[in-house]
Amino acid sequence: MTQPGTAPPRTRSTTGSPTGTATHCPYCSLQCGMRLERVGRTLNVAPWAEFPVNEGALCRKGLTATGLRGHRERLTTPLVRDTTTGEFRATSWDEALDLIASRIDTLQAESGADTIAVFGGGGLTNEKAYALGKFTRTVLRSSQIDYNGRWCMSSAAAASNKAFGLDRGLPFPLVDIETADVVVLVGSNMAETMPPAARHLDRLREAGGQLVVIDPRRTPTAERADLALQPVPGTDLALALGVLHHLLAVGAVDEDYLAERTTGFEGVRLSVAAWWPERVERVTGVSADDVRRLADLLAAHPKAMILTARGAEQHAQGTDTVLAWINVALALGLPGRPGAGYGCLTGQGNGQGGREHGQKADQLPGYRSIDDPVARAHVAEVWGVTPESIPGKGRSAYELLEALGTDEGSRALLVFGSNIVVSAPNAELITQRLEALDLLVVADIVLSETAALADVVLPVTQWAEETGTMTNLEGRVILRQRAVTPPEGVRSDLDVIAGLATRLGSELVFPTDPETVFAELGRASAGGAADYSGITYDRIRDERGVFWPCPATPDDAEPHPGTPRLFADSFGTPDGRARCQVVEHRGPAEPTDSDYPLHLTTGRVLAQYQSGAQTRRIKDLPDTGAFVEMHPLVALRLGIEDGNLVTLSTRRGELRAPARVVTTIREDTVFVPFHWVGVNRLVNDALDPSSRMPEFKVCAAALRVGGHR
Ligand code: SF4
Numbered sequence: 001m002t003q004p005g006t007a008p009p010r011t012r013s014t015t016g017s018p019t020g021t022a023t024h025c026p027y028c029s030l031q032c033g034m035r036l037e038r039v040g041r042t043l044n045v046a047p048w049a050e051f052p053v054n055e056g057a058l059c060r061k062g063l064t065a066t067g068l069r070g071h072r073e074r075l076t077t078p079l080v081r082d083t084t085t086g087e088f089r090a091t092s093w094d095e096a097l098d099l100i101a102s103r104i105d106t107l108q109a110e111s112g113a114d115t116i117a118v119f120g121g122g123g124l125t126n127e128k129a130y131a132l133g134k135f136t137r138t139v140l141r142s143s144q145i146d147y148n149g150r151w152c153m154s155s156a157a158a159a160s161n162k163a164f165g166l167d168r169g170l171p172f173p174l175v176d177i178e179t180a181d182v183v184v185l186v187g188s189n190m191a192e193t194m195p196p197a198a199r200h201l202d203r204l205r206e207a208g209g210q211l212v213v214i215d216p217r218r219t220p221t222a223e224r225a226d227l228a229l230q231p232v233p234g235t236d237l238a239l240a241l242g243v244l245h246h247l248l249a250v251g252a253v254d255e256d257y258l259a260e261r262t263t264g265f266e267g268v269r270l271s272v273a274a275w276w277p278e279r280v281e282r283v284t285g286v287s288a289d290d291v292r293r294l295a296d297l298l299a300a301h302p303k304a305m306i307l308t309a310r311g312a313e314q315h316a317q318g319t320d321t322v323l324a325w326i327n328v329a330l331a332l333g334l335p336g337r338p339g340a341g342y343g344c345l346t347g348q349g350n351g352q353g354g355r356e357h358g359q360k361a362d363q364l365p366g367y368r369s370i371d372d373p374v375a376r377a378h379v380a381e382v383w384g385v386t387p388e389s390i391p392g393k394g395r396s397a398y399e400l401l402e403a404l405g406t407d408e409g410s411r412a413l414l415v416f417g418s419n420i421v422v423s424a425p426n427a428e429l430i431t432q433r434l435e436a437l438d439l440l441v442v443a444d445i446v447l448s449e450t451a452a453l454a455d456v457v458l459p460v461t462q463w464a465e466e467t468g469t470m471t472n473l474e475g476r477v478i479l480r481q482r483a484v485t486p487p488e489g490v491r492s493d494l495d496v497i498a499g500l501a502t503r504l505g506s507e508l509v510f511p512t513d514p515e516t517v518f519a520e521l522g523r524a525s526a527g528g529a530a531d532y533s534g535i536t537y538d539r540i541r542d543e544r545g546v547f548w549p550c551p552a553t554p555d556d557a558e559p560h561p562g563t564p565r566l567f568a569d570s571f572g573t574p575d576g577r578a579r580c581q582v583v584e585h586r587g588p589a590e591p592t593d594s595d596y597p598l599h600l601t602t603g604r605v606l607a608q609y610q611s612g613a614q615t616r617r618i619k620d621l622p623d624t625g626a627f628v629e630m631h632p633l634v635a636l637r638l639g640i641e642d643g644n645l646v647t648l649s650t651r652r653g654e655l656r657a658p659a660r661v662v663t664t665i666r667e668d669t670v671f672v673p674f675h676w677v678g679v680n681r682l683v684n685d686a687l688d689p690s691s692r693m694p695e696f697k698v699c700a701a702a703l704r705v706g707g708h709r
Contacts, residue, residue, distance in 0.1 A: 020046055021483040022542045024470060025062040026123070026463035027609045029169070029346040030054060030194045031472035032062050036464055036483035043069055043464065043484055052544055053174060053472065057196035060621060061609055067618035068462060069484070073446045075459035076489035088457070093491065093499070096456050100414075101503035103439045103455075104140070107411050113141040113391070117400055117410035120359035121417030122149030122348030123610075125468025125480065126532075127517040128493045129350070130365055130524070131510060132416060133358025135497045138383055139506040143391035144410050146361040148418045149354045150397035151425075151694060155318025156308055156344030157355060158691040162319070163326045163579050164335070166529055166572030167367070168475040168548070169352050170307075170343035171335070172565045178203040179339040181301035184212040184294070186236055186325055187311020187697075188345050191220040192606045197345075198224070210301075212294060214239065215311055216601055217629075217671055218664035227294060230666055231284040233599045233698035234588035236312045240324035241585060242280030243295045245272045247331055252299035257333030261571070264580040268327050271582045283585065285666070298332060303339040310347060310603070314696040316686040320583035327580050335578065336567035346473040348610070353471030356530040356548075357521055361394040365521060366528020375528070382524040384508055396692030398425060398685060405436030412439035416493055419611035421449035422677050425694040426685040428653050443496055448613040449677050459490045466492050468514045469540070471548070474564075477535050478545035526552060529572060534560040588698045589686035590651070592668070596700035598634070599669040600650060600682060603697075612675035626657040626679050629671040630703065635661045638705055645707045648672065650699050653681040656707040670701060 020035035033051025037044045043066045047056030068074065078096035079088040107115050118136045120129060129147075136145040153169065160167040177183055177200040191198040201211055201224055213225040214236060222228040231239050247253050248269060258265045277288035284291075298304050306329050312321050322344070329335055329342040346352050354360075356367045365382075368375035376387040383390075395403060401424060403409025413434070424430040434440055434453050442451040443458040451457045465486035471477050486492075491499075494517060498510040511517050515537045526533035533552040539559065540546055546562035553560050570576030592599060604610075607621040616623050628648050630640070640646055642661040647654055648670065655678050665671055672679050674696075684699035 021481050022048055023464065023481045023483060024478055025058065025349075026065050026614070027061050027349055028194050029348060029351050029473040030197055031349060031470050031478055032058050032196055034058060034062060036066070038484065050544070053474070053476070054196040057199065059195040060607055061615060064618050064620045066464065067620060068445065068614055069464070071446070071617055073617060074487065075444065075446060075457065076487050077459060079457040081455045096458060097496070097499045097503055100439070100441055100456055101500055104412065104504060107438060111411055114144050115411045116140050116142050117144035117404065117413045118142065119397070119400070119413060119415045119418055119420065120145070120147035120354070122147060122152055122351040122354040124350060124354060124359070124417045124493065125470060125514065126350065126353040126357055126477075126521060127468045127514045128416065129354045129359040130357040130521040131494055131497045131517055133365065134383055135501055135510065137390050138385050138508055139501045139504050141389065141391060143361070143394035144400055145359055145394055146397040146400050147354060147359045148397060148420070148423055149348055149351045150360070150692060151314070151423065151696065152310070152347045152351045153313060153344055154355070154691040155313040155315070155688055155693045156322050158319040158688075159322035159326060160344065162581060162690070163323060163330070164567065164571045164573070166566065168566060169346035169473040170475065171341060171567055172343065173474050174200060176339055177201065177305065178207065179303065180204060180209055180305045181303040182210045182212065182297055183305045183307065184214065184298070185221065186214045186306065186308045187313065188307060188309030189215065189219040189221045189311075189603065190345065191224065193347070193604050195606070210297060212297065216599075216666050216669050227290070227297065229286045229290055229294065231286050232666065233601045233669055234315055234317070235284040235585070237317055237321040237324045237583065238275065238280055238283040238585040239286055239291065240321070240328055241272045241275035242277050242284075242291045243298070244268070244328050244331055245275040246277060246292050246295035247299055247328070248272065250296070250299060252295070253331040254333030258331065261336070262330050262578045262580050264582070265331070267582045268580045271584070283587075298328070303337065304332060304334055305340055306334070306342050307345055309345040311697060313344070314693060315698065316589040316688050316695040317586055318688045318693045319690040323581045323583050327583075330578055330580055335571075336569070341567070350470045352473060352475060353469070353477070356471065357525070361396055361400070364390075366525030366532070367530035368528045378527065379524050382520065396687070398687060398694050399692065401430045401433055402685070404433040411437060413437055413441070415440070415442045415450060417443070419448040419450045419613045421453065422611035422613070422675070423680060425680055425683040425696060426652050427680040427683075443493055444613070446613060446617060448611070458496055460496065461486045461490050461492045465490075466514070469518055472545070475547050476545040477532060477540060477548060477550075479537060479540045481541065522552070535562075589695050590684050590699045592700045596650060596702045598701045598703060600648065600699050600701035601669055601671050601697050602674040602679060602683065603671060605673045605675065608673070608675040610675070616675065626655060626672055626676040627660045628655075628657050628703065629660045629662055629665055631665050631667045632661050632663060633667050634670070634703065635659065638703055640703075640705045644705055647704050647707055648682065648701055650682040650684070650701045652684070655679060655682055670703060
């Protein structure tokens with residue numbers, strides 16, 4: 001098997017041409033290119049070396065992605081819960097969709113439009129995300145729609161919108177990493193979460209560049225670093241304040257850039273005055289010398305790049321943390337400079353596109369604000385409705401779920417592409433909320449933990465059985481092409497949406513052909529921040545994709561080339577200047593104390609993806625189950641040996657799992673991967689005030705040996 005980050009041998013036909021259907025991996029935001037080849041009844045993954053993001057390299061997840069084809073747990077018939085026995089029984093599509101439509105009608109007649117909520121996913125194609133938003137707002141007339149991408153990179157999105165007036169994960173192609181002098185990764189474990197991307201870090205270093213990794217764990221990514229800093233979880237913001245303090249102290253900020261291209265820096269200048277490195281050391285655990293070392297490194301290299309990921313962002317202060325690092329980037333004049341800048345390493349496969357086209361509570365297609373009258377009028381015209389009929393902003397993902405089944409919340413939930421029972425914070429409470437619903441409908445490919453609670457389960461097509469576009473972490477719009485025929489009995493999410501719209505009496509058109517949906521999405525996005533109107537399937541089929549914004553041009557003009565790099569001359573704000581924002585360090589929402597003396601942080605492992613609904617079922621991927629990673633001194637203090645069953649508890653629940661004793665983690669911190677049910681029961685549901693991101697990355701925990709009280 002090809003090792004992560006290395007290019008497997010290229011498969012060729014006898015004519016020497018690459019074989020198979022060019023498409024992209026079903027998992028993370030790198031959206032690695034691959035070819036799918038039919039060999040008899042088998043579907044093989046082969047490299048697509050020309051696709052520039054991964055150049056043919058794939059991680060274990062991508063290489064084994066066809067493992068769910070023909071899986072014995074694959075759903076191929078709708079299921080309805082029998083009200084007498086409480087068990088599922090197979091049913092027809094007509095009966096399932098009729099039942100859902102009838103229950104929606106009844107519930108809305110009793111409790112109003114918002115009593116039906118919709119929950120989407122960051123893995124859905126742009127076409128599905130768009131259709132879901134349109135369906136919810138025009139057919140259901142409900143404001144209650146959000147998606148699990150809210151729990152992924154929404155803090156970076158909020159910060160980028162505040163500072164730059166525009167949110168595109170990376171405002172430059174990933175390959176630009178190789179041309180930088182210094183790359184600072186804040187809370188990213190690229191080597192394990194997106195291994196083919198780590199090649200850019202290796203090439204950076206081969207070319208003489210330097211890598212800094214900031215993470216409470218010394219991860220495989222940190223092992224590659226020239227400087228690895230291990231702050232206390234939840235203190236990345238204070239570290240950024242200290243770096244900026246030192247840059248100002250040594251006169252290293254770019255005053256001309258700040259004067260010409262930004263506003264608000266004077267307030268920031270004052271706000272970091274008290275964050276001298278020794279104070280930062282007391283708060284973060286990073287030595288004052290290392291704070292200065294990092295700042296000096298940045299000051300000495302004009303081509304510096306600061307990239308944040310979930311480790312910095314999934315906090316109740318996630319937006320402010322990202323803003324603090326953006327302030328550092330702006331102070332150095334990095335954004336817009338070739339080979340430099342700030343970016344966010346988006347996580348989910350379509351985390352970027354998913355937040356641009358309308359499945360987020362506050363947005364309309366084209367990354368338009370649902371509160372903007374001009375945006376509402378434009379989208380209403382494309383949809384064929386009046387602007388007044390489009391509901392306003394709904395609840396954010398966690399708030400929507402937390403309210404379910406209560407007097408204030410919705411009585412029904414339709415779930416597309418999300419496994420909430422595993423992925424929600426404070427998951428025990430959220431599971432109870434799902435159980436309290438009058439109607440839970442889940443569209444999925446397998447009976448996930450969430451689908452198992454549903455009243456109706458709809459078996460839908462998976463990747464490789466359907467065509468659609470995705471937008472990767474660079475803002476590159478790419479085409480995933482269908483390579484195989486879906487099994488008999490399953491339908492696409494677009495079919496489900498159209499079928500429900502018809503049954504609910506809508507006269508609007510809900511196309512089921514993805515290319516037709518994409519053309520409509522393009523029209524809806526025209527003139528918006530994320531303008532896709534100049535992109536067509538023909539432009540991106542078998543190709544390397546097009547970066548948004550890409551506006552349509554007149555018929556006789558050359559197509560717009562797309563925009564690989566942003567901010568060279570101006571930012572997305574009304575006056576074109578970036579906004580420096582004053583932010584203050586507050587620390588974790590739930591500090592440690594004598595009852596819960598450890599920081600718990602969560603994250604991913606190489607072989608699993610998100611809630612594991614797909615990857616846990618692929619036999620060639622190791623399914624270890626959850627484990628609790630801890631420092632030897634913690635283990636010694638508590639009488640724990642490697643492999644012992646331990647109980648990890650927080651104010652919300654307990655998890656029993658084996659111990660992993662490692663020297664690579666801080667002594668005050670334990671780590672648990674979140675791919676398995678039960679882990680997120682422990683996680684704090686404190687929300688970031690701007691992004692509404694839950695604090696997945698830190699809460700207070702206690703640990704003891706054994707599995708009993
Ligand atoms: Fe590439 Fe991510 Fe798929 Fe791995 S999971 S092959 S890194 S897209």
